Amino acid sequence: MTKPPVIALLGGTFDPIHNGHLLSAQELKAVLAADEFRFIPCHRPPHRATPGVSSQQRLAMVELAIAGKPGLSVDGRELQRDQLSYTIDTLIELRREYGEHAVLCWVMGVDAFCHLDTWHRWQELLDYAHIIVMARPEATLPTQGPVAELLAAHQVETVAVLLQQPAGQLLLQTLTPYPISATAIRQAFREGKRPSQALPEPVLNYIEQHQLYRSE
Numbered sequence: 001m002t003k004p005p006v007i008a009l010l011g012g013t014f015d016p017i018h019n020g021h022l023l024s025a026q027e028l029k030a031v032l033a034a035d036e037f038r039f040i041p042c043h044r045p046p047h048r049a050t051p052g053v054s055s056q057q058r059l060a061m062v063e064l065a066i067a068g069k070p071g072l073s074v075d076g077r078e079l080q081r082d083q084l085s086y087t088i089d090t091l092i093e094l095r096r097e098y099g100e101h102a103v104l105c106w107v108m109g110v111d112a113f114c115h116l117d118t119w120h121r122w123q124e125l126l127d128y129a130h131i132i133v134m135a136r137p138e139a140t141l142p143t144q145g146p147v148a149e150l151l152a153a154h155q156v157e158t159v160a161v162l163l164q165q166p167a168g169q170l171l172l173q174t175l176t177p178y179p180i181s182a183t184a185i186r187q188a189f190r191e192g193k194r195p196s197q198a199l200p201e202p203v204l205n206y207i208e209q210h211q212l213y214r215s216e
């Protein structure tokens with residue numbers, strides 16, 4: 001049988017996408033030997049206010065950020081659903097498209113993972129994909145409660161074990177920490193600064209051309 005594809009999926013508000021996302025994605029893609037690392041900008045984030053910057057502009061910035069970077073792609077499907085961007089809906093669609101054998105890996109930061117039990121139909125997520133948590137050396141994980149129980153039941157220790165199944169397992173993968181956040185970037189622009197180290201140049205240019213994040 002031919003080797004099934006390994007697809008990593010990073011959902012986010014990407015308001016804006018930044019070098020922390022990109023560098024982590026490239027590192028994780030290499031760790032997984034993934035065929036593709038796909039960014040999935042959300043349209044209407046379920047757990048935060050709708051961003052001031054439009055979904056189309058956030059998508060455009062992701063497109064600019066990944067242009068020319070092999071193996072990185074963007075998927076705008078959540079913009080087609082005019083409802084809250086629930087991850088379970090996206091994973092059900094992707095599993096249907098890729099078939100039962102593809103290895104689908106939903107990627108998230110450790111902060112997001114700590115609140116996973118607040119997500120819509122969160123107990124079904126592992127039916128459709130693995131979850132990979134981008135951990136930091138100092139990251140604290142819950143030791144009790146539903147997320148701790150999920151971890152205890154589904155955690156695997158290595159990528160090799162994870163890749164033996166198409167879905168259903170949880171991996172904490174320590175990556176190089178990049179202390180960059182979109183919140184700090186938006187704040188920097190509001191203060192009239194130019195956070196050029198935190199952003200890919202085409203994204204920085206786009207933000208300036210469209211005068212984004214000047215006020216909020």
Ligand SMILES: Nc1ncnc2c1ncn2[C@@H]1O[C@H](COP(=O)(O)OP(=O)(O)OP(=O)(O)O)[C@@H](O)[C@H]1O
Pocket residue numbers: 010011012013014015019020021024107108109110111112134178179180181182183184
């Ligand atoms: N510097 C970073 N390194 C690794 N992962 C990150 C980093 N910043 C964000 N992430 C993760 O990427 C995903 C999408 O993040 P998101 O678009 O919300 O960016 P953010 O920088 O966390 O934004 P904000 O500051 O507005 O919350 C989340 O799972 C988040 O945990």
Ligand SMILES: O=C(O)c1ccc[n+]([C@@H]2O[C@H](COP(=O)([O-])O)[C@@H](O)[C@H]2O)c1
Pocket residue numbers: 010011012013014040041042045046047048085086087088112118119120
């Ligand atoms: O499905 C949910 O209930 C859910 C709740 C919170 C966040 N998410 C997804 O998690 C991803 C990261 O969200 P955020 O707000 O940290 O950018 C993004 O793809 C969201 O759609 C999904």
